[in-house]
Amino acid sequence: MSLKKFSELFGDLDSINSTNNKIEVLKRYFLSNEPIDNAWAIYLLTGKSNKRFISGRYLKNLFSNIYEYPQWLIDTCYLKVGDSAEVITLLLKNKTISRNKKLSNISLDELLSKIIPDLSKLNEDEKNIQIKHIWEALPEENHLIFNKILTGTFRVGVSIGLITKSISKLINIDEEIISHRLMGNFKPSIDSYEFLINKSINNEELNSKPFPFLLANNFEDKIFKNSINDFQFEWKYDGIRMQLIKRSGNVSLWTRGQELVNESFPELVDKMSYIKDDFVLDGELLVWNFKEQVAFDFSFLQKRINRKSPTRSIQIKYPIIFIAYDLLEINGRDIREIKLENRRIELEKYYSKWQNKTENNITDILRICDLIYPIDWTDALTFKEKSRENNTEGLIIKNKTSPYTSGRKKGIWWKYKVDPMQLDAVLIYAKAGSGRRAGLYTDYSFALWKDQELIKFASAYSGLTNIEIKELDKWIRKNTIEKFGPVRSLKPEMVFEISFEKIQISKRHKSGIAVRFPRITKWRKDKKINDADSLENAYKLMSKIS
Amino acid sequence: MRTKQEDLIRYKDGNLYCELADIWIDPSKPVKKALITHAHFDHFTFGCEEYISTYDTAILLKERVGENIKIKTFDYGEEFKINGINISFHPSGHILGSSQIRFIFAEEKWLISGDFKLQKDETCKQYEIVKTDYLISECTFGLPIFKWDETKKVANDISKWISNSPEKTSLLFCYSLGKAQRLLNEIQQTNFKGNIYSHSSIYKMNNCYKELGIDIKDTIKIDNKKKIDELKGNLILLPPSLSKGSYLKNFKNIQTAFASGWMSIRALRKRSGYDKGFAISDHADWDGILEVVKKSEAKNVFFHHGDSEALSKYLVERESINVLLFSK
Numbered sequence: 085m086s087l088k089k090f091s092e093l094f095g096d097l098d099s100i101n102s103t104n105n106k107i108e109v110l111k112r113y114f115l116s117n118e119p120i121d122n123a124w125a126i127y128l129l130t131g132k133s134n135k136r137f138i139s140g141r142y143l144k145n146l147f148s149n150i151y152e153y154p155q156w157l158i159d160t161c162y163l164k165v166g167d168s169a170e171v172i173t174l175l176l177k178n179k180t181i182s183r184n185k186k187l188s189n190i191s192l193d194e195l196l197s198k199i200i201p202d203l204s205k206l207n208e209d210e211k212n213i214q215i216k217h218i219w220e221a222l223p224e225e226n227h228l229i230f231n232k233i234l235t236g237t238f239r240v241g242v243s244i245g246l247i248t249k250s251i252s253k254l255i256n257i258d259e260e261i262i263s264h265r266l267m268g269n270f271k272p273s274i275d276s277y278e279f280l281i282n283k284s285i286n287n288e289e290l291n292s293k294p295f296p297f298l299l300a301n302n303f304e305d306k307i308f309k310n311s312i313n314d315f316q317f318e319w320k321y322d323g324i325r326m327q328l329i330k331r332s333g334n335v336s337l338w339t340r341g342q343e344l345v346n347e348s349f350p351e352l353v354d355k356m357s358y359i360k361d362d363f364v365l366d367g368e369l370l371v372w373n374f375k376e377q378v379a380f381d382f383s384f385l386q387k388r389i390n391r392k393s394p395t396r397s398i399q400i401k402y403p404i405i406f407i408a409y410d411l412l413e414i415n416g417r418d419i420r421e422i423k424l425e426n427r428r429i430e431l432e433k434y435y436s437k438w439q440n441k442t443e444n445n446i447t448d449i450l451r452i453c454d455l456i457y458p459i460d461w462t463d464a465l466t467f468k469e470k471s472r473e474n475n476t477e478g479l480i481i482k483n484k485t486s487p488y489t490s491g492r493k494k495g496i497w498w499k500y501k502v503d504p505m506q507l508d509a510v511l512i513y514a515k516a517g518s519g520r521r522a523g524l525y526t527d528y529s530f531a532l533w534k535d536q537e538l539i540k541f542a543s544a545y546s547g548l549t550n551i552e553i554k555e556l557d558k559w560i561r562k563n564t565i566e567k568f569g570p571v572r573s574l575k576p577e578m579v580f581e582i583s584f585e586k587i588q589i590s591k592r593h594k595s596g597i598a599v600r601f602p603r604i605t606k607w608r609k610d611k612k613i614n615d616a617d618s619l620e621n622a623y624k625l626m627s628k629i630s
Numbered sequence: 631m632r633t634k635q636e637d638l639i640r641y642k643d644g645n646l647y648c649e650l651a652d653i654w655i656d657p658s659k660p661v662k663k664a665l666i667t668h669a670h671f672d673h674f675t676f677g678c679e680e681y682i683s684t685y686d687t688a689i690l691l692k693e694r695v696g697e698n699i700k701i702k703t704f705d706y707g708e709e710f711k712i713n714g715i716n717i718s719f720h721p722s723g724h725i726l727g728s729s730q731i732r733f734i735f736a737e738e739k740w741l742i743s744g745d746f747k748l749q750k751d752e753t754c755k756q757y758e759i760v761k762t763d764y765l766i767s768e769c770t771f772g773l774p775i776f777k778w779d780e781t782k783k784v785a786n787d788i789s790k791w792i793s794n795s796p797e798k799t800s801l802l803f804c805y806s807l808g809k810a811q812r813l814l815n816e817i818q819q820t821n822f823k824g825n826i827y828s829h830s831s832i833y834k835m836n837n838c839y840k841e842l843g844i845d846i847k848d849t850i851k852i853d854n855k856k857k858i859d860e861l862k863g864n865l866i867l868l869p870p871s872l873s874k875g876s877y878l879k880n881f882k883n884i885q886t887a888f889a890s891g892w893m894s895i896r897a898l899r900k901r902s903g904y905d906k907g908f909a910i911s912d913h914a915d916w917d918g919i920l921e922v923v924k925k926s927e928a929k930n931v932f933f934h935h936g937d938s939e940a941l942s943k944y945l946v947e948r949e950s951i952n953v954l955l956f957s958k
Contacts, residue, residue, distance in 0.1 A: 098896070098900075099899075099905050099906040099907075100905065101905055154944070154947070154948075156940075156943070157774065157940055157943075157944060160773065160939070160940040161773050161774065161775045161940075164773060164775065164895065165775060165895055165896075165897065166897050167896070167897070170895075170896055171775060174774075174775035174776075174777065174894065174895075175774055175775060177777045178774045178775075178777040178916065178917065519897060520896075520897050520900045520901060521897065521901075522895070522897040522898075523895075523897065523898070524901075550901070
């Protein structure tokens with residue numbers, strides 16, 4: 085019965101908007117299912133691994149071959165639905181499949197630990213036949229789950245935080261503990277579930293795991309009412325947030341996405357063994373420009389993130405640095421409860437000790453963040469505006485008396501980002517969206533003037549309200565010049581204000597520039613296309629910064 | 631080979647028009663003479679000099695337009711003549727009174743499907759297969775991703791949805807004419823035993839249906855002022871127009887759903903803003919359209935109301951049926 089129950093759970097979670105109701109539904113599910121199925125459910129819901137067994141394209145081809153269904157028809161349906169797994173699920177409904185009920189009582193565990201992994205052992209022909217068998221043996225209401233797991237696209241509006249809350253309520257143990265237990269490589273097994281819901285807390289097994297991260301809120305104006313002296317100011321780096329942990333001599337490096345990334349950054353892990361103390365540091369990993377003493381652009385970091393065991397030359401070409409801004413644990417003592425200003429004192433104390441007493445110089449790979457000392461709020465704003473000069477995104481403001489809690493708690497940390505750069509650009513292409521935006525034109529390309537020509541400079545898909553999206557979609561359909569598959573070229577008529585964070589030279593783009601995080605911030609209905617910005621203006625922005 | 635100009639029925643100013651009889655079908659602007667397939671707002675307009683429809687459609691039309699319109703009615707299957715053309719209405723299974731319209735002129739048959747469905751619906755007459763040479767069909771759901779579940783299953787899902795949240799008032803949004811009455815009829819056959827309330831616009835249509843002899847459950851009338859979150863455990867039917875705007879913001883203890891064929895697609899369900907979607911439609915699904923095209927034995931097919939590109943290509947490639955485009 086349990087795969088059926090999981091399908092129902094998916095349906096329920098998909099159609100409930102209230103967090104409290106989702107928690108109730110999850111609690112009920114956990115109470116009424118086997119531990120092993122619960123473990124798998126958590127594994128799937130938290131997106132711990134979205135391993136792709138076959139691609140969406142493969143799934144569509146397979147269906148087309150088995151049922152002699154025209155490929156173009158499947159593609160047309162896809163444009164409406166926006167998800168391969170769902171298209172095939174809907175089309176399967178339309179096929180009078182000779183159903184047998186062989187798999188009608190299958191458990192989630194059987195599906196995930198046996199049936200699906202077994203598929204990878206087969207050759208292509210056998211695999212195709214086996215998938216067809218599964219479709220025919222599986223009750224209709226389980227097709228979506230099966231197809232989504234196959235294509236690695238299982239997602240539902242449930243965050244790790246929500247799972248944490250549900251388990252926490254289920255067994256009446258603090259969320260922090262559950263959050264801690266859920267971090268890292270959660271392997272679905274009876275043991276892992278039993279550990280998760282264990283009512284006694286065991287420190288040892290939590291040893292290599294990071295603390296739940298404390299997240300910054302967006303800046304709020306009401307902070308201006310407080311004295312500037314109540315806060316600690318830091319630059320906001322554009323790197324990867326991590327906790328660097330050394331306990332009982334073992335080093336582990338964790339991202340906020342709860343991935344253990346020791347293998348990607350071996351030079352950092354190695355150097356840490358020179359430090360005698362045990363510690364948990366919270367900070368930012370960056371690729372560092374040693375000549376200018378600023379961080380390189382995030383794109384440099386991307387060259388390192390997904391590469392395991394980087395070669396020596398990669399390590400030299402993209403040198404990393406860990407900038408620590410908080411000390412959470414020192415020699416086994418959890419100091420998250422003490423005030424930030426005192427934690428900072430500890431951080432500085434230990435860092436200077438490590439600098440002096442470590443035989444091997446660690447300062448080229450581990451640093452602590454500099455603090456900024458604005459004299460008043462106007463001064464703070466001035467600092468913020470200068471942040472582009474040192475390649476940071478703005479300021480992080482921290483309440484000096486705050487403990488290190490978990491999650492995005494109010495009143496502890498704020499991010500105060502520098503205002504984005506903006507250009508007014510002309511909409512020239514639109515592409516149909518996928519997923520939730522299927523069937524609507526929601527991916528847009530924008531152009532700037534160069535002499536009399538409009539040159540594409542950025543693509544953006546976020547920033548419009550649902551009402552605006554619908555309105556624009558209508559306009560797009562009426563003002564199409566040409567269709568190329570899902571893309572339409574449009575009459576140049578609409579002007580939008582595009583905001584972005586960074587602008588740099590790019591040889592890959594016709595415009596010669598690339599911008600980071602472009603998004604629509606205003607539909608400039610008041611502007612005609614001749615009022616749009618030119619590429620020259622974009623170049624000016626660039627020279628202003630460097 | 632005939633030319634487009636000679637087509638008995640063609641598209642003119644965005645409407646279906648028969649020049650020989652000087653008559654319009656479901657016109658969107660006032661004309662002299664209008665044949666009306668059914669009483670949904672997008673199929674008629676105010677101010678025509680004369681309307682022609684089935685009796686049930688006429689009653690519903692009068693409820694919506696007013697008593698003073700000039701309207702002639704015919705029974706299903708009853709032939710009448712205009713300028714030498716034999717015209718007749720046939721059940722289309724869409725809503726009460728809905729019809730297909732057949733034209734016969736000089737041995738040539740033309741059939742306008744109107745909005746139609748093949749699924750069983752106790753609140754209106756079952757779709758009748760009508761043979762024709764030319765078929766003008768709607769294709770609102772002209773893609774194979776649309777495959778309707780049995781109405782009974784959907785009705786049970788709705789009943790379950792309500793009873794799973796006894797602490798809430800369940801608001802089911804649906805078109806006030808046709809869908810609402812079909813749902814009432816189906817829900818009364820499920821285990822749901824709570825009260826059902828209808829918004830006044832739906833209540834009015836319920837009464838019309840009852841007067842026309844359709845068996846639907848009694849409901850309690852409510853208007854916009856009612857504090858609906860006090861009606862927990864019960865069901866309220868509301869028109870979709872009320873889901874927009876500020877009306878719902880007044881209520882906390884509610885859950886919402888929309889009953890429409892489009893709700894079979896997750897992306898549309900999510901985008902709709904309702905908590906839940908029930909895929910139930912008064913239009914034919916893909917299989918339904920194909921069945922009608924085949925059983926009508928039409929050699930030539932036109933499509934309107936919907937995206938017909940894929941459907942047309944499929945019929946031409948797979949079924950060797952000649953699909954024509956209206957000249958605009």
